[in-house]
Amino acid sequence: MIVINLDLMLLKRKMSSKELASKVGITDANMSILKTGKAKAIRFSTLEAICRELYCQPGDILEFKE
Amino acid sequence: MYSYKKSTILSMVATALFMVVVICLLCFGHILFKMYYIDFRGFSSEAYLKELASTLSACVYPGCVLGIVTLTLLFKMLLNIYKQKVFIKENIIYLRVISWCCIIVAILTGYCAISYIPLTVVAASAAFMGIIVRVVKNVMQTAIALREENDLTI
Numbered sequence: 259m260i261v262i263n264l265d266l267m268l269l270k271r272k273m274s275s276k277e278l279a280s281k282v283g284i285t286d287a288n289m290s291i292l293k294t295g296k297a298k299a300i301r302f303s304t305l306e307a308i309c310r311e312l313y314c315q316p317g318d319i320l321e322f323k324e
Numbered sequence: 325m326y327s328y329k330k331s332t333i334l335s336m337v338a339t340a341l342f343m344v345v346v347i348c349l350l351c352f353g354h355i356l357f358k359m360y361y362i363d364f365r366g367f368s369s370e371a372y373l374k375e376l377a378s379t380l381s382a383c384v385y386p387g388c389v390l391g392i393v394t395l396t397l398l399f400k401m402l403l404n405i406y407k408q409k410v411f412i413k414e415n416i417i418y419l420r421v422i423s424w425c426c427i428i429v430a431i432l433t434g435y436c437a438i439s440y441i442p443l444t445v446v447a448a449s450a451a452f453m454g455i456i457v458r459v460v461k462n463v464m465q466t467a468i469a470l471r472e473e474n475d476l477t478i
Contacts, residue, residue, distance in 0.1 A: 288478045289478075291476060298473050298476040304478050
C-alpha cells in the first residue's frame with residue numbers, strides 16, 4: 259500500500275498543513291483527506307505543487323509499504 | 325433546472341396517484357372480486373369461481389402490500405433526486421428492496437398462475453421489472469464508486 263508521509267515533511271519544513279493547503283491551492287478538508295490517508299488518488303499537479311512548496315521529491319511524500 | 329424539477333415533481337405525483345390506486349385496491353378489492361364472481365357466475369362452476377377468487381385474493385393482497393412498499397421507496401428516492409441527492413447509498417438500498425419486491429411479486433403471481441393462467445403475464449412483467457431495477461441498481465452502485473473515487477482524488 260502507498261503511505262503518505264506528509265506530516266513528516268511538514269514537521270521538517272516547520273509548516274502547518276493549513277499553510278501548505280493555501281499555498282498548494284487545495285481546501286483544508288482535502289488536505290486532511292490527504293494526511294489521513296483516505297485519498298484514493300493524487301493528481302500530478304497537486305503532487306507537483308506540494309513538492310514545490312516543501313522543496314522535496316515525490317518519493318519523500320509517498321512511500322510503498324507491504 | 326426548471327424542467328428537471330418539473331419532471332421529478334411529475335414522477336412524484338404519478339407515484340402518489342399510483343399508490344392511491346393500490347391502496348384503493350387493497351381496501352375495495354373484495355368488492356371487485358364479488359363483481360367478478362357475479363359476472364362469471366353463468367359461465368363457470370361455483371367451485372372453480374371460489375378457487376379463482378381465493379387464488380386472486382392470495383395473490384392480489386400480498387402483491388398490493390409489496391406494491392405499497394415499492395411505491396413508498398420509489399417516492400422517497402424521487403424525493404432524494406429532487407434534493408439533488410442522486411448518487412447516494414440510500415438510493416441503492418431503495419433500489420435493492422424495490423427489485424426484491426418485484427421478484428417476490430413475480431414468484432407469488434407465478435405460483436398463482438398455476439390456477440389462473442393469465443397471471444403468467446403479470447409474473448413475467450414483475451420478473452422483468454425486477455431484473456431491470458437490479459441492473460439500474462448495479463449501474464448506480466458503479467456510479468457511486470466512481471464519484472467517491474473522484475471526490476477522494478486530491
